[in-house]
Amino acid sequence: MTLEPKHYGVKRPYHAPRRQAQADQTRAAILEAAMELFNTQGFSKTTVRQVADKAAVSEQTVYNVFEDKVGLLYAAGMHAMETGTGDPEVELIAALHAEPDAMERIRIVARATREIWEGGAFELEQMVYSPDVKDPRLIELSEKALTHTLASTRAMAEILYPDEIRRPGMSLDDIATYFTAVDTAATVSKLIKLGWTLQRYEDWVLEILTLFLDPGWVDQHTSTQPAP
Numbered sequence: 001m002t003l004e005p006k007h008y009g010v011k012r013p014y015h016a017p018r019r020q021a022q023a024d025q026t027r028a029a030i031l032e033a034a035m036e037l038f039n040t041q042g043f044s045k046t047t048v049r050q051v052a053d054k055a056a057v058s059e060q061t062v063y064n065v066f067e068d069k070v071g072l073l074y075a076a077g078m079h080a081m082e083t084g085t086g087d088p089e090v091e092l093i094a095a096l097h098a099e100p101d102a103m104e105r106i107r108i109v110a111r112a113t114r115e116i117w118e119g120g121a122f123e124l125e126q127m128v129y130s131p132d133v134k135d136p137r138l139i140e141l142s143e144k145a146l147t148h149t150l151a152s153t154r155a156m157a158e159i160l161y162p163d164e165i166r167r168p169g170m171s172l173d174d175i176a177t178y179f180t181a182v183d184t185a186a187t188v189s190k191l192i193k194l195g196w197t198l199q200r201y202e203d204w205v206l207e208i209l210t211l212f213l214d215p216g217w218v219d220q221h222t223s224t225q226p227a228p
Contacts, residue, residue: 149180
């Protein structure tokens with residue numbers, strides 16, 4: 001008779017991928033709950049307890065994953081850059097490549113700009129630069145956000161303004177810098193306080209983006225368009 005060896009002390013297999021998937025789901029649920037609360041009642045009025053209750057996890061779990069409330073805000077900002085705004089940016093670039101008319105491409109960008117501010121970007125940027133929150137993580141986040149915005153804006157400018165229709169003397173870096181400086185939550189907020197709607201802001205963005213085109217090309221393009 002052959003005796004099978006007993007595997008004393010051998011643990012059951014550890015399913016790391018499954019545990020990681022569960023951890024990712026928990027993190028996503030907490031982040032989604034935090035962003036909803038931040039957007040509806042503000043950062044300062046939102047507590048970690050409220051976030052935990054909304055995400056259906058313990059308060060300690062929130063602290064374990066994000067350290068504190070500022071950690072939640074930092075993670076939300078990074079998420080917006082790495083994933084949250086990733087898909088819309090990809091879709092926008094694809095739409096621009098698919099559109100043959102240069103002026104229509106500019107209209108697409110102006111419309112997308114309004115839609116972004118109508119979403120969570122407005123509230124998120126205000127929270128990151130809020131005077132209520134002073135933390136090195138948010139300084140890092142703001143710096144990364146600026147770099148990200150400049151890079152994505154320049155990529156967009158490459159499609160909108162090829163050499164043959166770009167205003168003489170205007171570089172792609174110039175366009176990216178100018179538009180990044182103008183298209184901010186602070187600018188939108190101030191204009192809204194002055195009575196503008198986001199639709200009016202879209203119209204203004206369209207005017208600004210048109211200024212980066214060669215005036216001669218704009219005149220010629222306009223003259224060849226059929227009357228409405």
